[in-house]
Amino acid sequence: MLCAPLLGAQSSTVAPPLREVPLWPNGAPGALGRDTLDQPAIVPYLPAAGSANGAAVVVFAGGGYSHIAVAKEGAPAARWLNSLGVAAFVVRYRLAPSYHHAAMLADAQRAVRVVRAHAATWGVDTARIGVLGFSAGGHMASTAATHFDGGVARSADPVERVSSRPSFAILLYPVITMHAPLAHPGSRIRLLGADSSDAALEQLFSNETQVTRETPPAFIVSITNDRVVPVANSVLFYEALHAAQVPAELHLFEVGQHGFGLAPDDPVLSQWPSLCAAWMRRHGWLGATVAGTPAPR
Numbered sequence: 001m002l003c004a005p006l007l008g009a010q011s012s013t014v015a016p017p018l019r020e021v022p023l024w025p026n027g028a029p030g031a032l033g034r035d036t037l038d039q040p041a042i043v044p045y046l047p048a049a050g051s052a053n054g055a056a057v058v059v060f061a062g063g064g065y066s067h068i069a070v071a072k073e074g075a076p077a078a079r080w081l082n083s084l085g086v087a088a089f090v091v092r093y094r095l096a097p098s099y100h101h102a103a104m105l106a107d108a109q110r111a112v113r114v115v116r117a118h119a120a121t122w123g124v125d126t127a128r129i130g131v132l133g134f135s136a137g138g139h140m141a142s143t144a145a146t147h148f149d150g151g152v153a154r155s156a157d158p159v160e161r162v163s164s165r166p167s168f169a170i171l172l173y174p175v176i177t178m179h180a181p182l183a184h185p186g187s188r189i190r191l192l193g194a195d196s197s198d199a200a201l202e203q204l205f206s207n208e209t210q211v212t213r214e215t216p217p218a219f220i221v222s223i224t225n226d227r228v229v230p231v232a233n234s235v236l237f238y239e240a241l242h243a244a245q246v247p248a249e250l251h252l253f254e255v256g257q258h259g260f261g262l263a264p265d266d267p268v269l270s271q272w273p274s275l276c277a278a279w280m281r282r283h284g285w286l287g288a289t290v291a292g293t294p295a296p297r
Contacts, residue, residue, distance in 0.1 A: 138174020
């Protein structure tokens with residue numbers, strides 16, 4: 001079932017978003033109902049005809065696991081990626097108080113699988129599918145980057161047969177740890193819910209503790225004076241990646257306000273998209289234009 005697209009101002013250099021695609025067409029596992037908030041989905045934003053290079057990014061806007069800041073962090077990020085020739089897929093994931101950690105993990109993994117499973121439809125290279133997340137969406141993205149599997153080959157669901165591992169991760173002022181005192185309290189209690197005192201779950205979703213040599217490369221941006229999500233979250237994840245010999249790049253700006261998004265009105269913070277594009281290009285994720293990329297429909 002396809003639903004209405006996300007709305008927002010359109011850029012003349014990118015195509016409008018496609019219609020929403022549910023992550024589970026027959027209903028999400030563990031769903032408490034059939035309302036919009038019970039059924040996670042992605043909204044595809046494809047580059048303008050002739051500009052696609054085959055790369056794709058699954059976008060998780062932030063919101064402390066209580067809402068999703070699509071207007072500030074979802075749609076603008078998708079259009080920026082489109083300007084680079086990258087297909088973007090903005091995720092509507094499940095939220096507290098109705099849902100907690102099991103649902104969020106499932107939604108993060110499934111979003112990557114759906115894009116990979118339908119790569120031919122959207123003109124995407126299955127080896128160049130990354131994730132991007134802001135704040136609590138950064139926790140979703142870092143969860144996808146540290147909690148993945150190769151798929152279940154014999155699954156009756158073809159989507160579940162493909163890998164959920166992202167090729168790279170882009171993290172903006174991310175929530176990373178669930179350990180006090182560095183955890184963002186709101187994200188922690190909403191993610192873990194009644195299990196917030198469970199030390200094993202706290203460790204499992206403290207993503208700096210879940211990094212291995214198989215974790216994909218990451219580009220991380222934060223601000224030193226962040227009063228919402230301590231900058232140590234970003235540093236912890238970078239240090240874990242470095243210790244595991246995973247390529248990583250960390251940019252710490254001196255001042256700013258949490259939730260700056262693409263920071264179009266800040267002459268300093270607004271440098272991060274260019275820095276990120278250079279990082280993606282250096283790693284080969286911004287490849288040649290793909291001929292015959294399907295036009296939006």
